Amino acid sequence: MPVEEFVAGWISGALGLVLGHPFDTVKVRLQTQSTYRGIIDCTVKTYRHESILGFFKGMSFPIASIAVVNSVLFGVYSNALLALTATSHHERRLQPPSYTHVFIAGCTGGFLQAYCLAPFDLIKVRLQNQTEPRARQGGPPPRYRGPVHCAASIFQEEGPRGLFRGAWALTLRDTPTLGIYFVSYEWLCRQATPDGQNPSSTTVLVAGGFAGITSWVTATPLDVIKSRMQMAGLGQREYQGLLDCMVSSARQEGLGVFFRGLTINSARAFPVNAVTFLSYEYLLHLWG
Ligand SMILES: CN(C)C(=N)NCCC[C@H](N)C(=O)O
Secondary structure, eight states: OOHHHHHHHHHHHHHHHHHHHHHHHHHHHHHHSSSSSSSHHHHHHHHHHOGGGGGGGTHHHHHHHHHHHHHHHHHHHHHHHHHOOOGGGGGGTTTOOOHHHHHHEEHHHHHHHHHHHHHHHHHHHHHHHOOTTTTTTTSSSSOOSSSHHHHHHHHHHHHHHHGGGTHHHHHHHHHHHHHHHHHHHHHHHHHHTTTSSOOOOHHHHHHHHHHHHHHHHHHHHHHHHHHHHTTSSSSSSSOSSSHHHHEEEEEEEEEGGTTHHHHHHHHHHHHHHHHHHHHHHHHHHHHH
């Protein structure tokens, strides 16, 4: 089994993550708290109350976890394509796989990465939703002192299953949308590249950026539900399941609730995924 895709997936995911984390914090807060009037209001309040550091809350853990998550995504995707088409990464420009194979391989990568991502994503969302400034004297201490304390508290209070809160919504979010992610990337690269040639860096950047936007636009409704289920119980209402969360969110806030965070998700998706795909392709080319 080729392993360079796993390593390239890890490095490229980490680069994209640092670039996109401030956008991600604003998105998570908009989706789960109703105190903000929009992106600008949330950005200004976060900066005033918590300084620039507020935007980077919960980042150390995803950086560590991205090693597992992004390498599982890209490594499983590439190896699933190898199993389906008997072509390695380098042979795929001369013998391009069908879009059906790309979609199946993307869904497989998305499904497996969701289970690795679930506990890390839960901890990230819980930490991002702590709005107490880090160094305030005399104020109430935040519920979680950091990622390890957060993981340990959830484990103690709810057992190992607690760490997988929202995992079902996350799996439903990621399985089809990662198929869409890789199909969009491949389609855009092929439109802009003569047959049999490698796409230019500009093509990879643009195709990666738009693949990120397309997949996140389709992922946003389940992303809202996932974030709400992950926060359930912590001063927010408990849900009986995914369907209950969907129905009661729509009843209380209207159908627009499913598009909360759409603009910020898309603004974040372009640079993150442009950098992710560029560094992924570059590393595989370097090692090829
Ligand atoms: C729509 N979904 C779930 C995705 N496209 N997921 C792939 C993640 C790529 C990148 N690390 C990011 O966070 O955008």
